[in-house]
Amino acid sequence: MIAAVIALPALSAAVLLSFGNRTNKFGPWLAIFASTGSFLIGLWHFLQMVARPAEERPALTTVYEWLSVPAAGFKINFALQLDQLSISFVLLITFVGTLIHIYSLGYMSHDENPRRFFAYLNLFVAAMLLLVLADNYLLLYVGWEGVGLASYLLIGFWQHKPTAAVAAKKAFVANRVGDFGLSLAIMTMFIVFGSVSFSDVNSGIVGAPAWVSLTLGLLLLLAACGKSAQFPLQSWLLDAMEGPTPVSALIHAATMVTAGVYLIVRSASIFNASEIAQTAVVITGAISLLMGAIIGAAKDDIKKSLAGSTMSQIGYMVLAAGLGPIGYVFAILHLITHGFFKAVMFLGAGSVMHATNDNVDMRRYGGLPKVMFFTTITFFIGYLAIIGVPPFAGFYSKDHIIEAALSHSWWAGAAVLFGAGLTAFYMTRMMMMTFVSKSRWHEDVHPHESPLSMILPMIVLSVGAATMGILLTRNHVFEHWLEPITGFVEPEPPLPIQTITTITLSVVAIGVLIGIWQNIKIAKVAPVKVSFVVKAARKDLYGDVLNETLLMRPGQGLTKSLNIFDNAVVDGSVNGLGLFVSGISARLRRSETGYVRSYAMSIVLGTALLVIALLMVRI
Amino acid sequence: MNPNAYLVLSGIIFSIGAIGVLLRRNAIVAFMSVELMLNAANLAFVTGSRVWGTLDGQTAAFFVMVVAAAEVVVGLAIIITIFRTRNSASVDEASLLRW
Numbered sequence: 001m002i003a004a005v006i007a008l009p010a011l012s013a014a015v016l017l018s019f020g021n022r023t024n025k026f027g028p029w030l031a032i033f034a035s036t037g038s039f040l041i042g043l044w045h046f047l048q049m050v051a052r053p054a055e056e057r058p059a060l061t062t063v064y065e066w067l068s069v070p071a072a073g074f075k076i077n078f079a080l081q082l083d084q085l086s087i088s089f090v091l092l093i094t095f096v097g098t099l100i101h102i103y104s105l106g107y108m109s110h111d112e113n114p115r116r117f118f119a120y121l122n123l124f125v126a127a128m129l130l131l132v133l134a135d136n137y138l139l140l141y142v143g144w145e146g147v148g149l150a151s152y153l154l155i156g157f158w159q160h161k162p163t164a165a166v167a168a169k170k171a172f173v174a175n176r177v178g179d180f181g182l183s184l185a186i187m188t189m190f191i192v193f194g195s196v197s198f199s200d201v202n203s204g205i206v207g208a209p210a211w212v213s214l215t216l217g218l219l220l221l222l223a224a225c226g227k228s229a230q231f232p233l234q235s236w237l238l239d240a241m242e243g244p245t246p247v248s249a250l251i252h253a254a255t256m257v258t259a260g261v262y263l264i265v266r267s268a269s270i271f272n273a274s275e276i277a278q279t280a281v282v283i284t285g286a287i288s289l290l291m292g293a294i295i296g297a298a299k300d301d302i303k304k305s306l307a308g309s310t311m312s313q314i315g316y317m318v319l320a321a322g323l324g325p326i327g328y329v330f331a332i333l334h335l336i337t338h339g340f341f342k343a344v345m346f347l348g349a350g351s352v353m354h355a356t357n358d359n360v361d362m363r364r365y366g367g368l369p370k371v372m373f374f375t376t377i378t379f380f381i382g383y384l385a386i387i388g389v390p391p392f393a394g395f396y397s398k399d400h401i402i403e404a405a406l407s408h409s410w411w412a413g414a415a416v417l418f419g420a421g422l423t424a425f426y427m428t429r430m431m432m433m434t435f436v437s438k439s440r441w442h443e444d445v446h447p448h449e450s451p452l453s454m455i456l457p458m459i460v461l462s463v464g465a466a467t468m469g470i471l472l473t474r475n476h477v478f479e480h481w482l483e484p485i486t487g488f489v490e491p492e493p494p495l496p497i498q499t500i501t502t503i504t505l506s507v508v509a510i511g512v513l514i515g516i517w518q519n520i521k522i523a524k525v526a527p528v529k530v531s532f533v534v535k536a537a538r539k540d541l542y543g544d545v546l547n548e549t550l551l552m553r554p555g556q557g558l559t560k561s562l563n564i565f566d567n568a569v570v571d572g573s574v575n576g577l578g579l580f581v582s583g584i585s586a587r588l589r590r591s592e593t594g595y596v597r598s599y600a601m602s603i604v605l606g607t608a609l610l611v612i613a614l615l616m617v618r619i
Numbered sequence: 620m621n622p623n624a625y626l627v628l629s630g631i632i633f634s635i636g637a638i639g640v641l642l643r644r645n646a647i648v649a650f651m652s653v654e655l656m657l658n659a660a661n662l663a664f665v666t667g668s669r670v671w672g673t674l675d676g677q678t679a680a681f682f683v684m685v686v687a688a689a690e691v692v693v694g695l696a697i698i699i700t701i702f703r704t705r706n707s708a709s710v711d712e713a714s715l716l717r718w
Contacts, residue, residue, distance in 0.1 A: 591718075592718045593714065593717055594715060594716050596649075597642075597644075597649075597710060
């Protein structure tokens with residue numbers, strides 16, 4: 001039955017893609033129906049699971065035997081594992097996904113081909129569901145690649161724009177680097193454990209030598225970095241903003257970037273066995289969360305600023321996931337709350353763009369609350385949630401991560417605290433520039449509130465962004481929910497919880513105040529004389545430059561020199577041989593004079609030579 | 620019988636023929652030189668036949684004569700045709716078939 005969760009959107013995507021234009025009329029509705037149905041089935045499973053006692057909750061469904069090589073002892077089932085962790089993801093993906101489907105109905109109404117867009121959205125949701133429901137790494141890999149493919153198709157949806165096509169390619173290539181890590185990890189698992197299912201790996205890792213867990217941990221971290229846009233594979237995320245805004249919301253909130261966090265939490269047993277791998281995860285998370293926040297604070301493009309924010313928030317999750325059993329639960333908790341508040345903000349940004357002729361420059365916004373009441377309110381709720389103002393969702397999840405990080409080490413704690421301040425700063429800046437300040441619109445822009453199909457998902461998501469934190473943390477309900485799967489140890493921070501909360505809130509308050517103070521007056525054109533930090537942040541902290549110098553240029557140099565070698569040496573020797581032969585022939589053919597007497601001469605001489613030769617042999 | 624004189628004569632005639640073929644430009648003369656070479660060969664054949672007392676050489680000489688007759692028929696026809704078109708029987712002028 002759980003297979004239907006995946007099958008519905010997958011079938012819908014197949015129908016929409018294979019029947020083409022004939023499905024234009026009902027295509028979007030079919031996609032929404034498939035996604036909603038998927039959510040309802042997930043909800044039904046969730047309710048059934050809640051009714052069971054904790055130890056009976058995980059359920060394994062073998063759909064069919066997928067791959068089998070008896071001689072090698074290799075057997076993989078197409079099996080779906082439904083447990084507390086995967087059902088949390090299923091609900092998040094299908095719920096937020098469905099809302100984004102509905103939103104797209106309004107947002108893409110002016111597009112040439114919404115049907116294709118909806119087909120890709122369905123494909124994306126199906127692949128992501130397969131990823132979180134798989135019971136072994138190979139099946140997870142199928143979903144993993146499916147998500148990569150769908151993101152490529154969606155980011156490059158407006159493929160007539162060269163920037164979008166390039167961005168899609170970049171996302172795909174960066175993801176492939178991560179996929180490389182995952183495929184190597186799967187091969188290692190098969191060599192060491194003889195199986196790639198979660199249960200076999202979990203039981204096998206216990207007695208395995210240290211290098212196994214370290215290797216697997218680092219390879220899985222590489223995979224997570226690619227999918228979750230963590231340092232050093234973060235560069236694709238900002239460019240991915242070239243896709244339509246609902247795609248950004250889908251990629252950044254409910255799916256895709258959360259896959260890396262899911263992978264790390266799902267492989268908890270591997271990371272628990274290797275402290276070095278865990279530390280690597282924490283460091284990656286810390287670097288990414290600070291980088292993302294700094295980039296987000298300098299961008300004037302609202303979507304890119306939000307993309308930086310996503311990188312930063314995913315950094316929080318990765319960092320939490322690297323903390324071990326004290327952090328897994330909070331990583332997932334933050335992932336879910338982030339799914340809500342980031343989705344609402346992306347959809348809000350899309351709504352603002354929709355109203356201002358697809359302008360993304362925040363310096364030409366301002367004064368929008370008057371004309372866009374619902375967008376402003378829902379965005380504001382998302383804002384409060386992300387900077388962590390109690391009682392909004394982000395406060396609970398982020399506060400727990402800060403506590404856990406502080407009990408891990410001072411530097412992890414410092415990174416997340418500083419990150420919280422930066423988050424408050426850049427989000428306040430975004431609020432100020434987009435909504436609070438006076439209007440700085442282009443002349444021909446007449447903002448208007450978006451249609452109901454766009455407003456409604458934003459309202460629903462903002463309710464989630466406001467209440468999810470309380471709902472999930474009251475009486476430690478989420479800790480108890482996930483504990484059987486990921487394990488949970490109460491963090492023991494060096495300071496009392498109240499002190500930490502106070503410090504966090506003061507850091508956030510400072511960030512907000514700086515954000516307000518700096519953005520009272522906003523120039524219509526970005527100032528040129530800025531500090532080197534801002535300059536670097538505007539260039540994505542030189543992520544692209546780094547990639548180009550370290551990877552692209554040496555690659556180009558190699559291909560160029562190979563090309564020269566090919567032209568000079570390979571072609572040279574072949575062409576040289578040809579020239580030699582034709583040159584010799586040109587000279588030799590001169591002997592054909594056309595004079596019969598000279599031919600006769602050669603016959604005579606030849607005969608004479610033969611005679612001499614014969615005589616010599618006889619002697 | 621001592622065949623040396625006959626063979627030396629045959630060699631001399633053959634050489635005269637060969638030199639004639641190589642040096643003379645007139646097609647008729649060159650043709651006659653070829654006949655000289657053939658007959659020099661015939662002389663050698665019949666000398667051999669006489670020395671060994673068999674008929675092989677005689678037979679070969681008859682073959683050569685038949686070939687020479689056929690050659691004359693075809694060769695003269697060609698020479699006459701060339702002469703008709705070019706008004707010349709020089710072998711050097713008919714040198715179009717070349718590189």
